[in-house]
Amino acid sequence: MAFRNEFFEKNAIFLLVGTLLTVAVGGIVEVVPVFTVETTVEKVQGMRPYSPLESRGRDIYVREGCYTCHSQQVRTLRDEVERYGHYSIAAESMYDHPFQWGSKRIGPDLARVGGKYSSDWQYAHLKNPQELVPESLMPRYAFLAETPLQTYDTVARMKTLRMVGVPYTDEQITSAESDLRTQSDPTADQTKLLARYPKAVTVPGNGTPTEMDALVAYLQMLGTLVNFADTNTERLRQ
Template identity: 55%
Template sequence: MKHDNIERNLGILLVLTMLAISAGGLVEIVPLFFIKETVEKVEGVRPYSPLELRGRDIYVREGCYLCHSQMIRPFRDEALRYGHYSLAAESKYDHPFQWGSKRTGPDLARVGGKYSNDWQTQHLNAPRSLVPQSVMPNYPWLLKTDLDYSDIELRMKALRTTGVPYSLTQAEYDRNVKEFGEDVAKSLHIPDAEKNLVAQAQLGNYDTDPGKLSEMDALVSYLQVLGTMVDFKKYDDDYFVKFR
């Protein structure tokens, strides 16, 4: 009888509905304020180096995310084709993340190291020379265009405000040494960004032209790091192992 009265009285029903929603919301939301991090820490994940970061910006600029996703779902067919499913921690330093919404081309979450620098450069320059059935457009200007990295420090400072642990002070640098190791910490130090960017490009020779620092260098360096930060042998669980 009381239940019938509540349903017939719009005012009472509205108030009780709001109370129920509020109680449920509090139960779901309040605990999050007491959790230091909602993303589980995974060993190996680090922020991008200056060259990789510049390459990521070019990746976004060219709209690569419109045809390629970077999110392997925990399904049998995904695991068989691409490898271990994507971990949330892999995207913790991505602003914005590159999960994508469709796949005209393959998922790129594990593309790092799968092909050589030569292959990546040729594929970006003229895709059908390597994959005849590809519908990917040519990107010849990446080889011809000198990489502009004059604002790399500003880009890193902007990401620093979002929580990406690029360092400006000695204390922040020491924190990164403890968190990521000295070699990685050096690459995350903003005052040395330009020097580190050039050094990585020269060492990696990503565009196969040692005498030129091009946009191709940056983009290939970014592609070659995707999926390589985490040793997935440590994170193979029963769910993934049974798909092998």
């Protein structure tokens, strides 16, 4: 006798067990890889958590929905590698909660925009993109330069990030407020900041950053942490 659907339709207990088995297989296939997600993160030199100012700049980036037009992932495609630089690796977004890979590419990819243009350019361009790039579709964000950065919760935000796995040290958390001021004050001594956060880019100002200052500090470090001259595809493989 051929196997018929009727069998399950007539025996509720078999229907229940059958359903359970099917859903369980689907669940395992989706869940098991997540348990081993650490093994997909390449071991590279240079990655560090965001400095307090960069981290706040990243919050502004997310709040303004920059990801709806800009991706942060150089895909493994020849044209992208030639235009933007080395393809993005998982390790580069291991401290991102959530990551900003994105899928809409109305504007250029920003995964390696850090240092590509001067900070002056970033300010001028954010205030009025069409002044520098006439054919640009990007909206103006001049108001960010008028809005003081809300900083009272910097430490709380860092502690929260630590709870979800960003390895901020106690020292980094206790010095968060001074680091934030230092990074937005070029006259201040940057030694300690750079020891805690190598390659951090100081933005112009007097220690009381605007939202735009934070955003520029974030943009200017994107994709600069890993030195790809030291590595290659074979070594990145797990």
